[in-house]
Amino acid sequence: MSSETPTGRQLVLGALLVALLVAGALAAPTFAARQTVLGVDRVAVADATTEVTRQNGTAGLAVELTVANPTPHALTLVYGQLVATDDRGRLTRLTTTPFDRATPVPAGGEASVETFLPVGAGDLGAVRAALDAGRLTIGGYMRATVVREPIDVEVSAPMERAGG
Amino acid sequence: MSAPTTRPQWGGRVRALSRAVSVGLPSGVLAGLGAFLLSQPSLTPVAGTTLPLVLVALGGGFVPLLTDRLRRSVAAMLCAYATGIAVHLGAYVAPLWVLSYPPSARDLLLLRFLGEAPTVVFQYTLAFFAAYLLVVTISGYLSA
Numbered sequence: 001m002s003s004e005t006p007t008g009r010q011l012v013l014g015a016l017l018v019a020l021l022v023a024g025a026l027a028a029p030t031f032a033a034r035q036t037v038l039g040v041d042r043v044a045v046a047d048a049t050t051e052v053t054r055q056n057g058t059a060g061l062a063v064e065l066t067v068a069n070p071t072p073h074a075l076t077l078v079y080g081q082l083v084a085t086d087d088r089g090r091l092t093r094l095t096t097t098p099f100d101r102a103t104p105v106p107a108g109g110e111a112s113v114e115t116f117l118p119v120g121a122g123d124l125g126a127v128r129a130a131l132d133a134g135r136l137t138i139g140g141y142m143r144a145t146v147v148r149e150p151i152d153v154e155v156s157a158p159m160e161r162a163g164g
Numbered sequence: 165m166s167a168p169t170t171r172p173q174w175g176g177r178v179r180a181l182s183r184a185v186s187v188g189l190p191s192g193v194l195a196g197l198g199a200f201l202l203s204q205p206s207l208t209p210v211a212g213t214t215l216p217l218v219l220v221a222l223g224g225g226f227v228p229l230l231t232d233r234l235r236r237s238v239a240a241m242l243c244a245y246a247t248g249i250a251v252h253l254g255a256y257v258a259p260l261w262v263l264s265y266p267p268s269a270r271d272l273l274l275l276r277f278l279g280e281a282p283t284v285v286f287q288y289t290l291a292f293f294a295a296y297l298l299v300v301t302i303s304g305y306l307s308a
Contacts, residue, residue, distance in 0.1 A: 016190055019222045026210065030208050031255060034204060148206040
């Protein structure tokens with residue numbers, strides 16, 4: 001109606017093309033991010049090591065978790081809700097364990113986070129024994145964000161000792 | 165409606181339909197992507213619902229600019245409106261096939277998604293028709 005001249009029509013078509021490209025550029029990462037949120041069960045701990053250490057005067061487990069993200073969008077690990085167990089039960093209290101910094105895990109890539117689980121003095125012996133026998137498991141979940149959406153990455157990682 | 169006498173009419177209808185689709189399809193894809201972005205407020209690269217609504221409005225607003233008569237613009241607009249909803253629904257349920265769910269889980273989630281997806285249709289409809297009617301009104305006034 002208002003584009004009766006050929007140049008006017010070309011301008012409108014050009015503007016429509018630009019708008020389509022902008023919409024596509026926004027929709028493609030959104031589509032990928034949604035696959036990450038829906039397919040969060042594919043995000044898993046690929047490698048886990050731990051050792052008994054002392055941090056700020058507290059004995060505990062220094063845990064390093066490597067998270068593999070096979071989904072098509074990056075996510076950011078923010079904090080963990082982790083607990084160490086052996087085959088008889090819990091060895092640490094379920095604590096919120098913030099990571100040193102929010103750790104991005106790229107799409108199709110891996111990233112590691114380090115965290116510390118304090119162990120009560122009475123449980124230290126049991127933790128050491130479980131670790132030496134290969135019966136120690138770190139479980140719980142890690143809170144992550146995809147763009148601005150919070151998701152939980154489940155953790156259930158049998159432990160090897162750091163450095164062997 | 166016997167075949168021999170209506171043949172020329174059918175040719176006209178096919179032309180009219182293809183004209184409506186050629187304008188309605190790209191505009192509808194634009195509006196549909198806007199509706200999909202509107203339905204995922206926490207996953208869009210840009211926060212806020214303004215940009216998705218602008219994309220939906222552009223989808224409606226481009227239709228009268230690309231057609232030369234009110235009748236044709238209405239046909240193209242209806243095509244764009246339906247295309248937009250189809251694109252939105254398609255993008256919304258597509259992960260069920262992309263992520264290769266087991267069929268039983270897919271059936272359950274499909275029902276859930278088809279229940280969730282239409283929540284943006286009200287906003288989509290408002291933005292789409294507001295822009296369409298605005299452009300029709302202004303261009304009608306200017307051409308009179």
